Amino acid sequence: MAQHIEIIEPDARGRIRKIGFVHFMSISTFAASMGYCGMCFGWRMAHQLWGAPACIGEFFGACALVLYVLIFIRYFHKLRVDIEAVRAEWNNPVKINFFGTFNVATVLLAAVLAPYHHGVASVFWYAGLSIIMVFSWILLKHWLYDRQRIDTVTPAWLLAVLGPITIPIAGNVLQNPGYQDISVFCVAIGLVTGIPIIALIFAHCIFGEALSDAAQPSLMILMAPFGMGYITYSRTFGPDNFTALLINAGIFMFFPVVAKVLHVMRHSAWDGGPAVSLRWPLLTA
DSSP, X not given: OOOOSOXXXXXXXXXXXXXXXXXXXXXXXXXXXXXXXXXXHHHHHHHHHHOOOHHHHHHHHHHXXXXXXHHHHHHHHHHHHOHHHHHHHHHSTTGGGGGHHHHHHHHHHHHHHTTTOHXXXXXXXXXXXXXXXXXXXXXXXXXXXXXXXXXXXXXXXXXXXXXXXXXXXXXXXHOOTTHHHHHHHHHHHHHHHHHHHHHHHHHHHHHXXXXXXXXXXXXXXXXXXXXXXXXXXXXXXXXXXXXXHHHHHHHXXXXXXXXXHHHHXXXXXXXXXXXXXXXXXXXXX
């Protein structure tokens, strides 16, 4: 049975009791806000294509914003009272990638807020743009300067790629000065870094140790670069044969990955249950 429970040393228990539950709060919690942003975009598109109720999509967008604010407040509190736990997340070769959830959620919220207030949405976009660029350079430096092990390569590595390719999604809506050049730059980053990282993930799955049961649902992140790449590329350059390649590659990957995750859920000794997709960022972080 995969171990996903943090072992607490006896000497640290008293300090953790004083800190409270925020000690166990992971930066990956921002993925919840990302998910609601995606639901918001999906319902907005459904409203345009099929006349689905617009209020449902806006409700999901409001949930994304509320979750983002609440998580930001609680994690900032953790940063003040339990800096060692935050530093441990940052220095962990696997957990550091989950800081990308905060970056991506910030940019996606810019697209959520764009129909309501251009100025506020632009603040989120510029902040997310700055954070994503700095985080991507730091992570790239970490990969190039520090020796990496194949067993530390997980689908979470793709979060560093998802950051830059989400920037044009909101940028093409806001159309702030220089957005076209920024979008091209971000698409280039996604193409250059995404392909080798996907290859490394496959190398880990084939030749390395198997992912833990709790981390297996993270394989679904493999779908994100193809979908996000399709949206970003088509909005930046317009749909063409390359976007068709991206979406068809995503469709091809979808079925074996889903089959793998369902196989693990059915046969694993770890009882993930139906809520596994909701809990996996917390369990793997």
